[in-house]
Amino acid sequence: MKVMIDTNVFIFGIERPISNSNVIIGLIFKRNLKPVFSELLVDEISDYFKRNYSKNTGWLVSDLIKKLPNVSIESESEIKSKINKNIEKYGFSEEDVVHFTIAEEFDVEYLISLNRHFLKKKIKKPIVVSPHDFLKNIGVEPITDFE
């Protein structure tokens, strides 16, 4: 199953060992999920760790993403023409639509996010869910109620 993990979920999973986000990262390690990232997503995650911890930590996190089992990291440049069309379709800003466009283009089934603006919209393709609801959907008992 292909999933896209939003920046906030990946960060939360790395920072909090006891979290639904961390369980999802564990499923990726066990090769139960195929993570799809955009280059922008990888840069966002890396940048967060660079700003909040150190340049080295940012680099190590980027290296970790590239080494995830079954990972694919897609370039935004190849789907630029579709981004503008999707701004109206999804009703998000350009930089958010990038990830939805890549998710669409590469048949991602779930986009997992903690962003309430995304979760409110009830998008069906990809299915946008919180980490908690994603785990419930795939039959895994969530370990926390709050994310």
Place this chain on the structure above:
Amino acid sequence: MKRGLISIPTKIPGPIVEQVDLLVSQGLFTSRSEFIREAVRDFLADEVERIQPHRLAFAMVQRELMGQVKNRPVEEIVEETRKIRRELWEKRK
């Protein structure tokens, strides 16, 4: 993290020890211990990298974060990552 040399008693088949002794006698290693240290180091690097590179990478991240994680609320992380996203996207346009 443990530092310094730690003794690990182990048993190795005789024929293998004979080959190690041959390499030591030819001056390629200073001692049996040195040979075993090099062999373990090389094997560890190759095996961990080959089989589970993501686990090693994850362990390295965890080590960097040790004692420094801020435990910020989810909303704060979401807000900050939205800001980073906007800034990075602007630079790419």
